[in-house]
Amino acid sequence: MAKQMVDQLVLQHKKVFVRADLNVPLKDGKISDDNRIVQACPTLKYLISKQARVIVLSHLGKVKHSDPIKAAEQMKKNDLAVVAVRLSELLGKKVTFVSATRGAELEQAITALKDGDVLLMQNTRYEVGEEKNSEELGTYWASLCDIYVNDAFGSCHRAHASTYSLPMACKKANKPTAIGYLVEKEIASLSRCVEAKEHPYIAVMGGSKVSDKIKVIEGLLKKADKILIGGAMAFTFMKALGKEVGKSLVELDQVDFAKRCLIEGKGRICLPLDYIMADSLSEPSREEVSKNQNVAIDMMGLDVGPKTNEFYKEELTGAKIVFWNGPLGAFENPLFANGTKSICEAIVNLKNCFSVIGGGDSASAVAQYGYSSRFSHVSTGGGASLEMIENDGHLPGIDVIEEAK
Structure with a gap:
């Protein structure tokens, strides 16, 4: 209603x-x-x-x-x-x-x-x-x-x-x-991601922590055809696969969840093929591209690499709906921004695709690159947009409002 x-x-x-x-x-x-x-x-x-x-x-x-x-x-x-x-x-x-x-x-x-x-x-x-x-x-x-x-x-x-x-x-x-009009616009746009009637439906999930996205990943596994993972959260999935993650950020208490997702996803969860590695985030003295999914033991992965950019671009081809939340790398530093910019450009160049940014840092990134107007919808609420996907369209502040007569 x-x-x-x-x-x-x-x-x-x-x-x-x-x-x-x-x-x-x-x-x-x-x-x-x-x-x-x-x-x-x-x-x-x-x-x-x-x-x-x-x-x-x-x-x-x-x-x-x-x-x-x-x-x-x-x-x-x-x-x-x-x-x-x-x-x-x-x-x-x-x-x-x-x-x-x-x-x-x-x-x-x-x-x-x-x-x-x-x-x-x-x-x-x-x-x-x-x-x-x-x-x-x-x-x-x-x-x-x-x-x-x-x-x-x-x-x-x-x-x-x-x-x-x-x-x-x-x-x-x-x-x-x-x-009001803003909430109406948000409901109309995000409902298409919740209802998932159009396919292929591709979700892009980035950011640093799997723990912040557990419920939304579970929700998207029921709706999306593919989930492309980036950002530091990818290393928790890599750990679940037994890959070397070096000094990269890993949530050890979420490794079992990542394993379960990979089993339930049955090939629908896509992980990076390579990384931009560095010895430090704040003051990197050297950076290089990994040869595969393993990160050098004395380095950390801070962005997805060029093979991943091409792989994800191919996976997005033909998508009818794209929901994106979270950058694919530490984009605040230009050295580690290419993955986020690449996925952004891949999405805005899709034909006949309804593209939604779920607020937060990904919204900041597309604004920085001047692409905001080329997305179908940029949500004003990061947490709210994720919870709307998680809870099948329900949010307390909206549910409490009376139905249209």
């Missing part, structure tokens, strides 16, 4: 709480990448055009409440005031910022809103109950609004107060809940 959309609601004069994902990277107190703010704007602009009174909620960074000194430092650093300024510029109108998550100041500011006004409240993680999915906090926030809209796909896999308790409380109070 489709979820209720924001454009199916009567919005004029209504106080609308919008859970957005404004969790942008900050460097020296300045926004270094405003993409998430840009992505939030279509839903907010629609609400403004319909004369809603818009209250935006978001988290920013982490706040470790169990350590009061650390929490104070993090709260100072992760203040949403700087985001309010950029949001105002992108919307082309004033955004009132309230440095509170509850209490008289926030309540008075919401009461003072006029049709078409926008208010951004302080970082939801300033509240100790946010990450605990506090029912009290969700009920309190629900008391301040008429409608709840979730447009924070990157947080939909987390059952927090602002993504779960709040919409639950709205539903109990017979207040409408809906998804």
Whole structure:
């Protein structure tokens, strides 16, 4: 069943709480990448055009409440005031910022809103109950609004107060809940990867840890025709095959899982044929290409090699769906970026293929290479996109929203 959309609601004069994902990277107190703010704007602009009174909620960074000194430092650093300024510029109108998550100041500011006004409240993680999915906090926030809209796909896999308790409380109070345009777009694109109706379906899995991808690999084994493995996680699979991995990163506690995957996959899991090896990641004094799948005992594999690039390009030929998550090497260093760039170029040059990047570092890589617009969809939520594949399309922040009438 489709979820209720924001454009199916009567919005004029209504106080609308919008859970957005404004969790942008900050460097020296300045926004270094405003993409998430840009992505939030279509839903907010629609609400403004319909004369809603818009209250935006978001988290920013982490706040470790169990350590009061650390929490104070993090709260100072992760203040949403700087985001309010950029949001105002992108919307082309004033955004009132309230440095509170509850209490008289926030309540008075919401009461003072006029049709078409926008208010951004302080970082939801300033509240100790946010990450605990506090029912009290969700009920309190629900008391301040008429409608709840979730447009924070990157947080939909987390059952927090602002993504779960709040919409639950709205539903109990017979207040409408809906998804925004960004979440709608994410669901539409990722559903094609979940439903797996088009074949050949190729998954490309990279990154450093198998442990981060256990459930998604299990899910993809049921859906994909082939899974191409890269990144440091490949060495855990190589260890399972009895190959020499040298000083490469290996998760010894995941070797049995890798063995099981290789048996269950019955030839559908493809592993690198060669590697770019070096004696160090941070300060390599020598690097060379391995002759085969074994890494020299005094070196580490830091990227897939040229034979692998050609092999994976051939495996991708004719693909109708490609889902990619995780770089194939330590791409931040140009010496070890070729595998990631090669797979990127191979995917964007496929004809009649629906290509999806599951957020995270692979999204950063394609942006760096200038290829983002050539993918069918680049997800804004790394963890959320993976969990959507794992859980057959279900995420708590989406499941809680009422169905379309």
